[in-house]
Amino acid sequence: MPSVLLIDVTKRFGRIVAIDRVTLEIKDGEYVCVLGPTGSGKTTLLKLIAGLVKPDEGEIRIGGKTVNEVPPQERGTVYVPQDYALFPHMKVIDNVAFGPICRGVEREEAYKMAMKTLKMMRLDWRADSYPHELSGGMQQRVALARGLASGAEILLLDEPLGALDARLRLELRYKLRDLVKDLGLTAIHVTHDQEEAMAISDRIIVLRRGRIQQQGTPFNVYRRPSNLFVANFIGGANFLEGIVTERDSKGSWVALREGIKVRTEDPDRLPGESVVVVVREEKVKVLKDEVSGTNLLRGRVVSSRFLGPFIRYGVRLTNGDVVRSRMLISKQRKSIPVDEEVYVYFEPRDAIVYQYPPLGLYKELEVI
Ligand SMILES: Nc1ncnc2c1ncn2[C@@H]1O[C@H](COP(=O)(O)OP(=O)(O)OP(=O)(O)O)[C@@H](O)[C@H]1O
Ligand SMILES: [Mg+2]
Structure with a gap:
């Protein structure tokens, strides 16, 4: 054959x-x-x-x-x-x-x-x-x-x-x-x-x-x-622009706009580098209760869509970035309404870090 x-x-x-x-x-x-x-x-x-x-x-x-x-x-x-x-x-x-x-x-x-x-x-x-x-x-x-x-x-x-x-x-x-x-x-x-x-x-x-x-x-x-490009083309993802501020043996800290800090397990990018942090929609959780910890970012729900087994939320962070989350409905008792104040959360290991593309993010993703 x-x-x-x-x-x-x-x-x-x-x-x-x-x-x-x-x-x-x-x-x-x-x-x-x-x-x-x-x-x-x-x-x-x-x-x-x-x-x-x-x-x-x-x-x-x-x-x-x-x-x-x-x-x-x-x-x-x-x-x-x-x-x-x-x-x-x-x-x-x-x-x-x-x-x-x-x-x-x-x-x-x-x-x-x-x-x-x-x-x-x-x-x-x-x-x-x-x-x-x-x-x-x-x-x-x-x-x-x-x-x-x-x-x-x-x-x-x-x-x-x-x-x-x-x-x-x-x-x-x-x-x-x-x-x-x-x-x-x-x-x-x-x-x-x-x-x-x-x-x-x-x-x-x-x-x-x-x-x-x-x-x-x-x-x-x-x-x-x-x-x-591949991250965007295959599966929904969030693209957060930022700059690496610290790096240690376990990963790095990235400052998003207005200084919001996120933790990643990326060992490669150096402090000062412009990067894009990619987090899959299903790796982002939306939480209602006040909690504290790493990668807990405050925001407000701007959209909530029913997708059969999932709910897809859009949450605007305090710096204006919108983060999308896809959550299994069975894990939630009730959907969170638009305008509610919430936290979004993702684990450092689910944050993939890429070098910021020379021609800009949207050109790279071919989003028209
Ligand atoms: N016979 C042809 N003459 C001139 N240009 C062509 C010809 N066939 C393909 N092209 C060009 O080559 C490129 C690739 O075309 P192709 O048809 O392989 O794309 P595709 O990935 O199959 O797109 P689609 O998803 O729209 O079917 C396009 O820019 C197209 O215009
Ligand atoms: Mg074709």
Whole structure:
């Protein structure tokens, strides 16, 4: 079974560098999710592996063999595009059976296989429809079924669940992963949905402007984001600007605006350095009672939103910074109303410290 290797691959479109010197290995049987903002090169990355676009520089290997000059149909890959691209003049079932038939599978067997994959996508009842008679979400599932039935060992899935409603999306994401694992396939799955990526991937790759920002297990990317961009892109977080005032063997003190001091376990930044302290929303607690201690910051609730199992609070600190907290409802008897005076609290070990970015925080986070 094949692994995929990109060595120093660059793809330009005129002046745009869509993929910028990317080196990447995807192991045989791995389920990888690619995350990144719009225009970061996700589709281009899949198309390079599929052979639908050619790299300007670098080498692509599949199963140890260089495939730069190998046409798409001989790579053992199937690309399931973002916009479905079904054959409009063919019925759903014919669309799905097309791949196996081209591969030389006998007609009857091909149609059996097509029906089975359509069933998996819960669309067997529309086998005789034409694509234009289906909703966007249904067409997307047909495209996915066509990809799965193609017999390729490497699935290149471009936002394969993007058009589905929330419930079906949840159901199919697990089904997709199970299927890939059961059949021993390899999947590279592009998504905008970081929760989806967390839930199903062995490894997450975060792209930004054609470059890999970080790759690792969902746990690692979430717990130890390699930079501010990744911290912001994956999971909600607070970004507190400050200056390191003291450092000792166990960590450091950071002064936020107006001298509010927070303690961190960061051993690297030196006194005088401008930094950003990142604290995940779920690591921040909002407390009503007066208490004293480290990283207990006074503030006033400015927003309170019900999110099913969570409540999300916004608390304005006395220096004007707003800190957000996501708390499990079961841990709270009653929600705290807006305008209430409260304390926010987080543990020093949950405060991750980054150097202040040269171009400013908001530019770094790509918040528009
Ligand atoms: N055929 C093309 N011609 C010119 N520019 C292109 C072409 N394909 C992609 N680009 C550019 O390359 C960059 C990366 O595009 P790509 O489609 O890979 O992004 P993406 O991460 O898939 O975005 P989205 O999340 O919106 O699908 C963008 O700036 C895009 O405009
Ligand atoms: Mg895309």
